[in-house]
Structures are given as structure tokens and as C-alpha cells.
Amino acid sequence: MNVLILSAGTRNKIVQYFRKALNGHGRVIATDLSDLAPAIYEADRYYLVPVITAPDYIPTILDICRKENIDGVLSLIDPELGLLAENEESFKAAGVTVIGSSRELCDLALNKMKMYHWLVCHGYKCARSWTSRDDFARCVANGEAVFPVFMKPVEGSASISITKVFDMETVNLLAAHEDRLMIQEFLNGQEIGADVYIDMISGEVVSIFTKKKIKMRAGETDKAVSFKDPALFALIERFVREAGFRGQIDIDLFDINGEYYISEVNPRFGGGYPHAYEAGCDHIALILNNLQGTANSKKIGAYDEGVYMMKYNEVIIRKTDDLRAGKA
Ligand SMILES: Nc1ncnc2c1ncn2[C@@H]1O[C@H](COP(=O)(O)OP(=O)(O)O)[C@@H](O)[C@H]1O
Ligand SMILES: [Mg+2]
Known part of the structure; x- marks a missing residue:
């Protein structure tokens, strides 16, 4: 293999x-x-x-x-x-x-505006989003939208060009400097990350790991703690099944006064996956089983609560001659 x-x-x-x-x-x-x-x-x-x-x-x-x-x-x-x-x-x-989801779903996950429309259409809570500044300004004028808001690229990643914005002047300034920005309602709550594996043979959600993000740094979760909530597991299962994702995915959510809002999906291993793995959610084994033609059985929440993850830096040192050798 x-x-x-x-x-x-x-x-x-x-x-x-x-x-x-x-x-x-x-x-x-x-x-x-x-x-x-x-x-x-x-x-x-x-x-x-x-x-x-x-x-x-x-x-x-x-x-x-x-x-x-x-x-x-x-x-x-x-x-x-x-x-x-x-x-x-x-x-x-x-x-x-x-090992991954369909083209259609990868495109949906990549495009935050498409995902927003999908979520609204399927009845999931999410941050209201706009690409039209006129529509947004109208919502501000009639009180449907309030500052602060988040502005970000429709197809961005790694938190690049994401800004918390407090007034219309800045909205206009940012929009003038960068194309394809969207405006998003500020979700004021606890950020949550979910590492999910959907069996590639059965299509069933077989593993879910959820964590509360304690600290973010450079677009990534720097410190987090595992937790479990059956209501969250049920929401994730429903969402993933309805959308039809396959293999490893990473979902960002917010808990706002006990209600879960879906923010983003990355249909791949997220940068925070080591937390799930070290806490016992070995999705690598699930992938290898699938590659061998074996479907995995469902084991949702097979980890302990209160497991903390703290990231730190490591380095790799190589000489010039060894860089292009091809053999690690
Ligand atoms: N609407 C929002 N409300 C609150 N925080 C947000 C919002 N949008 C983005 N953020 C913050 O910015 C981070 C990155 O945004 P995200 O939409 O996940 O884009 P990316 O694809 O760059 O990861 C989030 O993890 C969150 O910390
Ligand atoms: Mg994200």
C-alpha cells in the first residue's frame, strides 16, 4: 500500500x-x-x-x-x-x-459565497454574507446589518486578506484595493473546529473530533481543547450527509449562545488535525482501510474531552546538495 x-x-x-x-x-x-x-x-x-x-x-x-x-x-x-x-x-x-470529495463539493467549499447560499438554502445557521456593497449598505441603513463585519476574499484561505471592519469608509477602501471580496456578519462566539472522516466506501460519517479553539495565530489554531456535544455531532452528521462530502474534511463552526453556526469547510486534512490524531481519532487508519477495500465502522466521538493541543515550532536543516536529491 x-x-x-x-x-x-x-x-x-x-x-x-x-x-x-x-x-x-x-x-x-x-x-x-x-x-x-x-x-x-x-x-x-x-x-x-x-x-x-x-x-x-x-x-x-x-x-x-x-x-x-x-x-x-x-x-x-x-x-x-x-x-x-x-x-x-x-x-x-x-x-x-x-481520497477526497467530488469536484462540485470542492468548488462549493472553496467559494465562501456559494457555500453561504447552500447553507441558507438548506436551513443551516451561518453568517449573513454579501458581495454587493449596495445590498450591504441597504441592510446597514435599515438596521439588518451592523458593524463590525468581516471582509475576506470569496475564495481565500489561511486568513489572507481577512479584516474586521468597523465602518463603511473602510469597506469601500478595501473593496477598491482588492477584487472579489465579500462582506460577512461578525460571528461573536466560541470558535470550534471539527475533524471529520466520511467513509469512502459506505459514505457514512464514521469519525468526528471537535475542539474549542482557544487561540488562533497566522490563520491557524494555535491552542485548542477537545470537547463533545451530541447536538453538535448530530448537526455535523446531518450537514455532511446532506452535502455529500467524502474522506477527510475539516469544518469551522461558531457556538453563539448555544447555537451552532457553520462557517467554513475544507475538504482535506486541516492544520489542526494532529490534535484529533493524538487524542485518538486516527483517520489515517480509516483511509488505509478504505484503500484496502474495507469499510470502517462508525465510531463518533471516540476520544476524551479536555485534551489540550499546543503548537510549537520545529525546524529541518538541509545542505544545498541534499535539497534536490529526491530521497528523503
Ligand atoms: N464572520 C466572521 N465572524 C467572526 N470571525 C470570523 C468571521 N470570518 C472569519 N473570521 C475569523 O477569521 C478566520 C479565517 O476565516 P475563514 O472564513 O475560516 O477563512 P480562511 O479560508 O482564510 O480560513 C476564522 O477562523 C475566524 O477566526
Ligand atoms: Mg478557516
Whole structure:
């Protein structure tokens, strides 16, 4: 069983967990476009590949799959998820399973405005959002919208260009400097993260880990604590089943006075997944079972409450000559 992790970047732990799970019975191959992506050096072998938008990107990845006898492939970055889904048939023809959701759902998750409309249409609580400044101004004038609001790119990630805005003047200023910004009602509550695995064979939600975010830093959860609420598990199950996600996903929610608001979905391993893994939610094993043709049984909330996660920095040191060697 060999696994290919694309755009591994700084997700060293994910590569480590796969290697540990395979324990010499299979290999983990990682790729990135940069030889300064630390996670590639955790893999059994790595490849430096073109940027995902290059015409030869998918052919390059398929070549690696054939050469390395890959069984399953997954990506760790948002813009690549839809691309993988779109090429699912080519991967299948090469004997490779794409671990992820459909093209349609990857696009839905990437586009925060599309997701907003989907959530409203299906009756889920979420932050009211606008792309039209005129509509927003009208809502402010009639009292339906109040400051502060959040402004962010419709297809952004990693908290880039996200601003808390307190007046219309700043709304106009930001909009003048950047295209495709959306305006979103400020959700004033406890931020929550959920790491969810949807079995790729049965389509069932088989594992959910939820945490309260204590501190965010540079767009990522820096400190968090696990907790459980059956009502939250039920909401997540309903949402995930109704949308039809597959494989590993990460959901951002807010708890506002006991009501859960869905904020964002990333249909991939989130940066905070190590918290779930270390607390006992081993989704790597679930993936490997699926790749072997085995469906997983449902074990929602199989972890302890009150488990804290604290991130810290690590470094990898390499000499110039070793950077492009390909063998980690
Ligand atoms: N409407 C909002 N209300 C309160 N906080 C928000 C809102 N939108 C974004 N944030 C804050 O910014 C972070 C990143 O926003 P998010 O929508 O998840 O975009 P990204 O794709 O960049 O992660 C969130 O985790 C949250 O801390
Ligand atoms: Mg987010």
C-alpha cells in the first residue's frame, strides 16, 4: 500500500502519521513545488513538481503514481482539491484512489459565497454574507446589518486578506484595493473546529473530533481543547450527509449562545488535525482501510474531552546538495 501526499508543504505530522501507519509495509511519497517544503523530507521519497496550474501538472503526478505504484493520493492544499477530483477517472485508470470529495463539493467549499447560499438554502445557521456593497449598505441603513463585519476574499484561505471592519469608509477602501471580496456578519462566539472522516466506501460519517479553539495565530489554531456535544455531532452528521462530502474534511463552526453556526469547510486534512490524531481519532487508519477495500465502522466521538493541543515550532536543516536529491 503506497500513498502519495501532494503539496505537503509544512504538514510534517501528516506525512509522519502515514509512515507510522504503513510501518514499512508501504511507502509514503510526497510532492511540493518547493524544495524548501519541510514535510517532503519526512517522506520515503519526494518529488519536486510544477505549480498545480501548469499544463503538465496532472501528467507529472500520474507518472509518479505509475512509477511508485501508488494506491491512494491526497492533497493538503485547497486549490488542488477540485483538480484532483476532476481527474479522478485518470487516477482510477492508473489504479489510484483519490481520497477526497467530488469536484462540485470542492468548488462549493472553496467559494465562501456559494457555500453561504447552500447553507441558507438548506436551513443551516451561518453568517449573513454579501458581495454587493449596495445590498450591504441597504441592510446597514435599515438596521439588518451592523458593524463590525468581516471582509475576506470569496475564495481565500489561511486568513489572507481577512479584516474586521468597523465602518463603511473602510469597506469601500478595501473593496477598491482588492477584487472579489465579500462582506460577512461578525460571528461573536466560541470558535470550534471539527475533524471529520466520511467513509469512502459506505459514505457514512464514521469519525468526528471537535475542539474549542482557544487561540488562533497566522490563520491557524494555535491552542485548542477537545470537547463533545451530541447536538453538535448530530448537526455535523446531518450537514455532511446532506452535502455529500467524502474522506477527510475539516469544518469551522461558531457556538453563539448555544447555537451552532457553520462557517467554513475544507475538504482535506486541516492544520489542526494532529490534535484529533493524538487524542485518538486516527483517520489515517480509516483511509488505509478504505484503500484496502474495507469499510470502517462508525465510531463518533471516540476520544476524551479536555485534551489540550499546543503548537510549537520545529525546524529541518538541509545542505544545498541534499535539497534536490529526491530521497528523503
Ligand atoms: N464572520 C466572521 N465572524 C467572526 N470571525 C470570523 C468571521 N470570518 C472569519 N473570521 C475569523 O477569521 C478566520 C479565517 O476565516 P475563514 O472564513 O475560516 O477563512 P480562511 O479560508 O482564510 O480560513 C476564522 O477562523 C475566524 O477566526
Ligand atoms: Mg478557516
